[in-house]
Amino acid sequence: MLRSLEQLDDLTSTVTAPDALLQLLPPDGNRVAHPDLDPWVADIDGAALAALYDDLSVIRRLDVEATALQRQGELGLWPPLLGQEAAQVGSARALRRDDFVFTSYRENGVAYCRGVAIAELMPVWRGTALSGWNPYDVGMATPAVIIGAQTLHATGYALGCAIDGADSVAVAYFGDGATSQGDVAEAMVYAASFHVPVIFFCQNNHWAISEPVGLQATRPIADRAPAYGIPSLRVDGNDVLAVMAVMRIALDRARTGGGPTFIEAVTYRMGPHTTSDDPGRYVDPVERAEWAAKDPIDRLERHLDSLGLLTDELRESVKRSADGAAAELRRACLALPEPEALTVFDNVYAEPHSGLERQKREYSAYLSMFEGGAS
Template sequence: MEPVRLLDPEGRLQTDPRWPLEITPELCRDLHRRMRLARAFDNEALALQRQGELGLWLQSLGQEAAQVGSITALREGDYVFPSYREHAAALTRGIQPAELLIQWRGNSHSGWDPDQYRFHVYTLVLAAQLPHATGYAMGVQRDGADEVVAVYFGDGASSQGEANEAFNWAATMNAPLLFFCQNNQWAISTSTETQMRSPLHQRASGFGLDAHLVDGNDVLAVHAVTNAVARQIREGGGPALIEAVTYRMAGHSTSDDPGRYRTPSEVDAWQARDPIVRLERLLDDRGWIDDRYRDELEQECATLAATTRRVCQDLPIADFTSLFGTVMAEEAPPLAEQRRRYSELVASYVD
């Protein structure tokens, strides 16, 4: 199966009657703006981690089209279960920089109210969110709610037992659930070719899911396919899976060195398919953006980056000393020593 594509890497539109989409200047500018803002935020968060302001960061660099194209095709009331790299999707849902950063600064398990944004907290354990999403979708089904549940995960997570269990449960229960896999080619240092012998969308069909393959760096194709598939699920068509073929341009996390397992030529080849550049080529060719648009967007990105830095540095230093008192009924000497050393560490942060 060839992936669905409406916009090639050179920014040329191509039609696919199976996936109709009204491609307007307004739609393209909106998708472009959201991707640019997501990348500006992501780059600033990376800089903050390198400067010691965040303990860890996992970039979404290169995956903006897969996230923005899909999340904008859902309704605001549709509940979303992310993994841990869905920053572009989170920003599109309205989650604020401070809410996104607080977990990575080590202050909290999560910084936002899932019900407010209809966007669950990040899940760091691979594939754990898939059974959660399946159960939630079964609840939506029993409530008779006009709602689609969407769950994001990566190709690496698809090898976990929880993923296969979720596929089977969702299919047998006919749950209103959209599985959205961002196949970014690498499960940390394990390539897709090493990890699986048959593509995920083929395996999903074996579970009884309506499965689709899309060019994950083509934001228009992702938007069109997600829109159509979500509508089908909403109308009672049962669960579906979209595999978006994209690429993780950065490392798995800021503690990863991708140069140890992939070649510069591979990275260069995927950078030539940059999802933002691809859409910019269309916008330029059609005359849908001008210098004023570019200047205003550059300023908006700069403002977001500055805000991200400010709110991160304004987050208070967390003191979890009280947690040591809830571990054992009577504090053992090793635990007391850990508490003492932790207290000294917290005190060392004070200016």
């Protein structure tokens, strides 16, 4: 097992080439050995692989259904995660219940793995609530739309864990575009300085909206972290096993006093930035096709097949899970009640706030000018 900073540095040094990635499950599905990673997924047997296959398939089906709902006018917006399922599932399934997650708006797969109810994914995107779930019920904050801000939140939470003497870990999920934000730099400086148990998990999906990652990162993003004093790992983000392994390494290091770790999961955003975006205007179809051949679900299917585990029964079971989840998502979305206008002022501050009360009175007076009033 890798426990010391020196051992982690040795592993990091093997993947410094721009195209080098830690990997256990290549696109052809044939498992490759890695002496440093293998021990961390030695418990992943056939049943566990089937469960990961179910996770990946359900999350993709939910994503496709939500995108369809937006196209049909039932959601105001949706941030697709198509192609990034393995990065989210592999990392989230490595966590304990007492760990705490801080994400951006695209980590619906992480939310699913953390136990967020499918119905709770919908309100914020349908515009019927400011949020969707109680963070303390699932160990996951609601999504941060301000790019990179969640890295500060995670670092602060991790410092609290350290002060309390707990071995819980905080994880910040963010994209490659966020690494150009000052908040991320500040969080990493603080995390390194105070040696806090936080993991910076960057999903490098190659696009910051329409800007390719090469415009803001001439070197692998993982190369930045060591300059802050934080060891980093660069992993194939479409390989659910390798992602799980490096996440477990980082978690173990944080729990045993090793401090922060930076993980760059290299993947690809196969869809739009959000449903208001048109990637056809800037994505090279040849590049997209190349990444489609590295699909995270396809490679796990091939691996299961090579083990003789991809049975008709498993396929049917996974299809039922995915279709059932999609149906539940649609039902939950369409059943959301229209909120009363003045509830927009609820849950903005924890305590009464005079400025907010004044705005509420003024808005109520404005609404009273129309038929139906402030209902």
